[in-house]
Amino acid sequence: MTTSERPSAMAYSAENCTVGRAMAVLGERWTFVVAREVFNGVRRFEDMRERTAIPRQVLTDRLRLLVEQGVLEKVPYQVTGQRPRHEYRLTPKGLDLYPVLVAIAEWGNRYLADPEGPPVEFVHRDCGAEVHTRFACTEGHEFDAVRDVVPQPGPGARLREPA
């Protein structure tokens, strides 16, 4: 193509992009892997260490970040005969990451699984059938096709300062 036309997005600032902000929280391999562990019911530091082999300091840092961000909360527990400890639980803000997890797993399962198939599948509790994400609009239409979804400037859109 020979056009020199500029995409409309160029008119808008990306500085307040909430995808960028979300990825600043999630956008590091181990951070979301830690969230995945908690979604899988692995809530304790030593269990996460054992299953993920994340370096201790990295795991400590990522857990702190997720607690600071209100994605996880620390809940005390005590194993009989041992000292009190705490485990990590998802807050409502953390639970709201579940569609992100399922969407990422769906893509990973499609393109990055070993030949024998995905290690984890998400199924519908009621019927046991495999779950995937799809799109729905507030008018109640449901669809899968990417082309049916259009990004448009929202109430917080900012025009860019001319460079």
Added chain:
Amino acid sequence: MTTSERPSAMAYSAENCTVGRAMAVLGERWTFVVAREVFNGVRRFEDMRERTAIPRQVLTDRLRLLVEQGVLEKVPYQVTGQRPRHEYRLTPKGLDLYPVLVAIAEWGNRYLADPEGPPVEFVHRDCGAEVHTRFACTEGHEFDAVRDVVPQPGPGARLREPA
């Protein structure tokens, strides 16, 4: 709580986790921000540079990673009177990341937007209503509740070596 019971996920290896593998591709702030730009129609290096302020070398590296991973492809173009260049387009594998983008934007818009609201909204092409992700199973049931989705070992699940 005083249980010392271990979560069932502890029995399984996380080494072939496709979420971990997906995040190894996406799990770095700038990588997904680059994908976001292309989804927004910003396909050219200098335009991405200008809009995102990603350091040149970082942008070069992330674009290379996404091309190597088959998420983006380079397509040549020429502006009349200028030297031939190339721009970046989403491959089918890249387009399949759209539900991930929408799910991340949905979470970011809910929790990380400025007071005036989200900078970008995703709307249904046909009716203009706001789009969100939801869950559907292969039996055709549709639902939003996280509790209706259950992770279970898939065909590629591996039991962990006893530590």
